Amino acid sequence: MTMSFGQEADFIVASYAVTAFIVAALIAWIVLDYSAQRRILGDLEERGVTRRSQRAGKEGR
Amino acid sequence: MSAFVSLLKRDMRLAVRVGGGALMGAFFFLIVVVMVPFAMGPDLNLLSRIGPAILWIGALLASLLALDRLFATDHEDGSLDLLMMGGMPLELVVAAKAIAHWLSTGLPLVLITPLLALMLNVELRAMGPLMLTLTVGTPALTFIGLVGAALSVALRRGGLLLAVLVLPLTVPVLIFGVAAANAAIVGPTPFGPPFTILCGLSLMSLVVGPVAAAAALRHGLE
Amino acid sequence: MPPGTRLIKKPPMAIIDLANPTRFLALVNRVLPWLVAATVLLFAIGLVRAVHAPDDYQQGATVKIMYLHVPAAWLGMMAWGIMSVAAFGTLVWRHPLADVAGKAAAPIGAAFTLICLVTGSLWGRPTWGTYWVWDARLTSMLVLFLLYLGVMALYWTAEDPGRGSRAAAILSLVGAVNLPIIKFSVDWWNTLHQGSSIFRPGGSAIAPSILIPLLIMAVAFTLLFVTLHLAAMRNEILRRRVRTMRLMQAQELAEAHP
Numbered sequence: 001m002t003m004s005f006g007q008e009a010d011f012i013v014a015s016y017a018v019t020a021f022i023v024a025a026l027i028a029w030i031v032l033d034y035s036a037q038r039r040i041l042g043d044l045e046e047r048g049v050t051r052r053s054q055r056a057g058k059e060g061r
Numbered sequence: 062m063s064a065f066v067s068l069l070k071r072d073m074r075l076a077v078r079v080g081g082g083a084l085m086g087a088f089f090f091l092i093v094v095v096m097v098p099f100a101m102g103p104d105l106n107l108l109s110r111i112g113p114a115i116l117w118i119g120a121l122l123a124s125l126l127a128l129d130r131l132f133a134t135d136h137e138d139g140s141l142d143l144l145m146m147g148g149m150p151l152e153l154v155v156a157a158k159a160i161a162h163w164l165s166t167g168l169p170l171v172l173i174t175p176l177l178a179l180m181l182n183v184e185l186r187a188m189g190p191l192m193l194t195l196t197v198g199t200p201a202l203t204f205i206g207l208v209g210a211a212l213s214v215a216l217r218r219g220g221l222l223l224a225v226l227v228l229p230l231t232v233p234v235l236i237f238g239v240a241a242a243n244a245a246i247v248g249p250t251p252f253g254p255p256f257t258i259l260c261g262l263s264l265m266s267l268v269v270g271p272v273a274a275a276a277a278l279r280h281g282l283e
Numbered sequence: 284m285p286p287g288t289r290l291i292k293k294p295p296m297a298i299i300d301l302a303n304p305t306r307f308l309a310l311v312n313r314v315l316p317w318l319v320a321a322t323v324l325l326f327a328i329g330l331v332r333a334v335h336a337p338d339d340y341q342q343g344a345t346v347k348i349m350y351l352h353v354p355a356a357w358l359g360m361m362a363w364g365i366m367s368v369a370a371f372g373t374l375v376w377r378h379p380l381a382d383v384a385g386k387a388a389a390p391i392g393a394a395f396t397l398i399c400l401v402t403g404s405l406w407g408r409p410t411w412g413t414y415w416v417w418d419a420r421l422t423s424m425l426v427l428f429l430l431y432l433g434v435m436a437l438y439w440t441a442e443d444p445g446r447g448s449r450a451a452a453i454l455s456l457v458g459a460v461n462l463p464i465i466k467f468s469v470d471w472w473n474t475l476h477q478g479s480s481i482f483r484p485g486g487s488a489i490a491p492s493i494l495i496p497l498l499i500m501a502v503a504f505t506l507l508f509v510t511l512h513l514a515a516m517r518n519e520i521l522r523r524r525v526r527t528m529r530l531m532q533a534q535e536l537a538e539a540h541p
Contacts (some may be wrong), residue, residue: 037521233468280449
């Protein structure tokens, strides 16, 4: 399957590349942010800091 | 009604007195407009073609600078809290401050426009329409800027945030203000339609501005 | 039976449950893998269809950029709509997750608006000769992008997230009211200054062989948005938990060592 777009090919490819890059950056930010927050929460919970609702849950049992 | 008027007078007295905020705006306007020929060259034909645009942008930037003062000083010394707790509806408080702000800052801009227009080689017959568009349009700039000022006073981030928030919202005013001014000078297009739309935008901002600004103050400072 | 016993079972996931951040997180964790799969699938189908779609008789193969540009534009606008609804939720109904939804939507909407601007520019170059054209649609998108930056500034620079959210909510609503006006004024300005040359990324009437891939890509992009938005909302909820816990930790330390 040959697709010859000629000169226009550069712009088409560039468009798809830039879109892919921006989407990838967005995904990367969200994924990295998620693991960072999870890690920090894990740290804090290990150190014994709990949220009020968690405490209430434990006491309520 | 008298509370409204006294707040208005108070704000005007403060603006005219403290730090010359009124004159400072006009000076900044002057300087910005003078800078443009330095950047573009003294070609009078070119300058006269873009004259109205330069004047409008100068007015926009000068208004923006002065807006910072609108709530900040009152917020710092606590009088903003007093005004919010007082009997007058916050929307009217904000409107009174905005009117005072325009009278002390916007109006001087309009008044020195003929001088600046001369420097930009704007034709004499265009002065009238030009000043008219600025007279109608600068209140819109003040009242739209009101929202940005209210949002940024609550966040204590100051001037640049205010500009970032406000400038996109002023695009319609700028478009129709310059279009009306140009129509009077070059004009294949008649002056009427863009000027009417400009009036409409100003009237709308007289309502939307105080409402949104009051909401911003209430939510931001609660 | 004791009075007050519920005879009717509550539906498993009532809307009201979505107000609870913990339940919301559980829902997102369940739904997200499916959304990711659906998004990937739709993009695969859409891209294949886009590649095989015929060229536009006027613009040649560059019309293929439209499959990115148009959905990005729709999503850029839709995200602001979501932010406006979220703003209502924050200011009027006081829904607990409303400001989370608004804050999460802003960067995603801004990213899609940016995609729209860049692809529009790259589309303009071979078609009309310049990288940037001040045509009505691109210019409106540019102003929208600036408004996004403003909202994001409010969300992310506020010291107190609650205040920042409320300020951003107000700006979202003011922006929503202004967007039709801005669009109208930019259209007007453009016809005034453009004269006869018309830059129409949408092109003339769209043939079905081009329209269907476009719709598929639009659905794919929408699924992408929903996936990213839910994931971002999850992150924001976790971020706020971290903040709360850190504040409590600081308070405990302060109490322990007076």
